[in-house]
Amino acid sequence: MDLQNLNPSSLKSRFTARFLRALTEINAPKTISSSSPREIFQRYRRIKVAADKSMAYSVRSRRIWSRATLWRLRTRSRSRRLVSFGRRASVKTRTTASHGKENKEHHGAVLGVQAEELRELVPGGEAMDLCNLLDETAHYIKCLTTQVQVMRTIANLYSIE
Amino acid sequence: MASGGNDDVGFKHQSLMNCSSSEMNPLCDKVDGMSMSSSICMYNKPWNSSDPFFGSGWDPIASLSQSESLVGSSVVSHGEFANSHYPLPMENQGIFGTSHFSQYQSNPRFVELVPKLPGFGSGNFSEMVSPMTLPQSSQVANIQGFPSYSLNHDGGIERASTNCTQSREDRQISDGVVGAASNGKCRKRVPESSQNADVERQKDPSGESCDVPKRQDAKKLKTKQESGANSRGKQVAKQVKDGSQTGEGAPKENYIHVRARRGQATNSHSLAERVRREKISERMRFLQELVPGCNKITGKAVMLDEIINYVQSLQRQVEFLSMKLATVNPELNIDLERILSKDILYSRGGSAAVLGIGPAINSSCPFSSGIFPGTIPGIPSTNPQFPPLPPQTVLDNELRNILQMGFDSSPGMDSLGPNGGLKSGL
Numbered sequence: 096m097d098l099q100n101l102n103p104s105s106l107k108s109r110f111t112a113r114f115l116r117a118l119t120e121i122n123a124p125k126t127i128s129s130s131s132p133r134e135i136f137q138r139y140r141r142i143k144v145a146a147d148k149s150m151a152y153s154v155r156s157r158r159i160w161s162r163a164t165l166w167r168l169r170t171r172s173r174s175r176r177l178v179s180f181g182r183r184a185s186v187k188t189r190t191t192a193s194h195g196k197e198n199k200e201h202h203g204a205v206l207g208v209q210a211e212e213l214r215e216l217v218p219g220g221e222a223m224d225l226c227n228l229l230d231e232t233a234h235y236i237k238c239l240t241t242q243v244q245v246m247r248t249i250a251n252l253y254s255i256e
Numbered sequence: 257m258a259s260g261g262n263d264d265v266g267f268k269h270q271s272l273m274n275c276s277s278s279e280m281n282p283l284c285d286k287v288d289g290m291s292m293s294s295s296i297c298m299y300n301k302p303w304n305s306s307d308p309f310f311g312s313g314w315d316p317i318a319s320l321s322q323s324e325s326l327v328g329s330s331v332v333s334h335g336e337f338a339n340s341h342y343p344l345p346m347e348n349q350g351i352f353g354t355s356h357f358s359q360y361q362s363n364p365r366f367v368e369l370v371p372k373l374p375g376f377g378s379g380n381f382s383e384m385v386s387p388m389t390l391p392q393s394s395q396v397a398n399i400q401g402f403p404s405y406s407l408n409h410d411g412g413i414e415r416a417s418t419n420c421t422q423s424r425e426d427r428q429i430s431d432g433v434v435g436a437a438s439n440g441k442c443r444k445r446v447p448e449s450s451q452n453a454d455v456e457r458q459k460d461p462s463g464e465s466c467d468v469p470k471r472q473d474a475k476k477l478k479t480k481q482e483s484g485a486n487s488r489g490k491q492v493a494k495q496v497k498d499g500s501q502t503g504e505g506a507p508k509e510n511y512i513h514v515r516a517r518r519g520q521a522t523n524s525h526s527l528a529e530r531v532r533r534e535k536i537s538e539r540m541r542f543l544q545e546l547v548p549g550c551n552k553i554t555g556k557a558v559m560l561d562e563i564i565n566y567v568q569s570l571q572r573q574v575e576f577l578s579m580k581l582a583t584v585n586p587e588l589n590i591d592l593e594r595i596l597s598k599d600i601l602y603s604r605g606g607s608a609a610v611l612g613i614g615p616a617i618n619s620s621c622p623f624s625s626g627i628f629p630g631t632i633p634g635i636p637s638t639n640p641q642f643p644p645l646p647p648q649t650v651l652d653n654e655l656r657n658i659l660q661m662g663f664d665s666s667p668g669m670d671s672l673g674p675n676g677g678l679k680s681g682l
Contacts, residue, residue: 118581139582146578209560216567226532229539232563233546239570246577253584 106153106238111245113149118249121145144168150242160231161238163219 102108121141148168154161213228214220217235220228540559544550547566553559 135582139579142581143575143578146574209557209564212564213560213567216564216571226535226539229536229543232567233539233543236543236546236563236567236570239567239574243570243573243577246574246581250577250580250584253581 107241107245109153110150110238110241113152114146114245115249117145117149118142146242146246150238154234154238158231158234159219159223159227160217160235167218 121138147164151161151164151168156162156165210225210228213232214223217228217232220231223231537556540556543563544553544559547562550559550562553562
């Protein structure tokens with residue numbers, strides 16, 4: 096199983112490389128551990144964004160959720176500079192609205208509640224029909240597990256020092 | 257990026273080939289192959305929309321797994337290809353033994369056999385498949401005339417049930433998880449087999465790359481075989497109409513035709529709806545195998561709840577880990593991270609070993625690679641230790657690779673940390 100990790104362009108490798116790079120950039124300015132909670136919180140946010148971003152970039156917008164994540168991140172960064180008034184998910188979903196909901200009315204009502212919840216969880220899920228939503232969910236789960244695993248490894252290795 | 261996981265896929269694929277050849281059942285060979293190909297067509301549709309390579313890629317896959325048992329085995333083939341990514345996240349969790357996630361870790365063997373939607377490894381598939389089986393694709397194109405249709409529907413019940421039983425046997429021969437999944441599918445179909453339960457075709461104008469001649473052959477066969485039932489007659493008309501449409505349409509368009517079951521409405525809407533439902537339940541089954549601990553759950557609502565919980569827990573874990581990284585990080589060294597990147601990638605079973613020689617790595621790094629003239633004072637272990645360490649030779653290559661990789665790919669490393677000596681252009 097270790098041999099499978101050797102692929103330099105697997106999702107895991109791509110994500111790891113990107114994420115580590117981002118981590119070094121985040122940690123670079125601070126050489127001394129800053130224990131103030133505010134700074135830690137800021138770093139936490141940056142690391143979280145870096146994690147999501149690196150995962151989304153590793154997927155390369157092949158997936159709806161990765162595109163939605165990247166869009167969301169870009170919009171957020173933009174809206175932070177200009178005091179945002181209504182950066183809503185509606186802007187993001189315009190790009191994915193092409194799928195339509197032609198079949199949703201037939202069996203969407205059966206699983207409507209949970210489908211809505213899932214849509215909220217998976218980025219970009221608002222405008223997907225159930226079939227694609229399940230597709231995206233599966234890939235999203237896979238990427239999340241990779242992300243969690245890599246981050247856990249990093250955290251463990253760091254905590255050893 | 258498209259070549260990602262290529263080797264992994266190749267690995268699994270070879271094992272797949274071995275399995276399939278050894279378990280081939282000569283009786284249902286042809287039949288299964290046909291149904292296999294038709295199911296492959298079905299799978300082709302949604303995923304090729306995202307990846308244009310797929311259409312050409314899937315035919316060889318169909319031919320490769322043609323000897324395998326039935327419709328369910330297409331799931332196997334998917335699973336094998338897709339596997340390469342799954343065992344890694346699943347298996348690693350046991351190592352760190354973190355909290356509740358250990359319970360989520362199902363048997364890695366199961367994960368390996370997870371039927372995977374080809375869309376996940378779409379890039380991998382095209383890379384892997386195209387060099388391997390181009391000649392086979394042409395064979396497949398010729399063979400895939402959906403004669404399974406005739407085979408399935410001629411004898412009506414008995415044929416279909418025979419098909420299913422054979423397929424069931426074959427599935428059982430193949431791995432258990434996949435067999436379970438396929439069996440579920442087969443059992444679902446057997447009671448419906450009395451109603452011409454060949455639902456492999458779905459109509460989807462989203463465009464796919466089944467061959468046009470194949471479809472036309474199928475239609476001809478179907479039209480020849482049609483007899484009797486109203487549903488069949490209607491299906492013929494429907495298919496002929498579809499055929500003409502598809503003939504005019506783009507050559508890559510994939511029309512999978514659904515046969516209406518006896519006693520069910522042959523309305524095009526209900527047919528499409530049924531197709532949709534099949535697809536959704538297929539994906540639900542796949543997700544069921546992806547989410548740990550969901551094997552016993554039947555029912556979409558409960559399953560969806562589980563999926564939602566799982567996704568939420570994963571997201572929370574990411575947040576928690578990023579918080580942990582925020583608090584733990586500040587002393588971090590760049591060369592350490594470069595080392596760690598490789599360790600992280602390799603660290604399924606070797607994490608313990610990695611952790612054990614962590615300090616050794618730190619100390620050996622500046623001396624073996626010679627790239628870092630200075631060490632960040634934050635790590636006390638690096639400076640005082642000069643003697644070469646026994647694992648150094650093993651680590652040297654890794655370190656050099658990592659460092660090369662890291663430095664080649666990281667333009668932002670020019671000025672890092674307090675150490676002005678660290679340069680990326682080495």
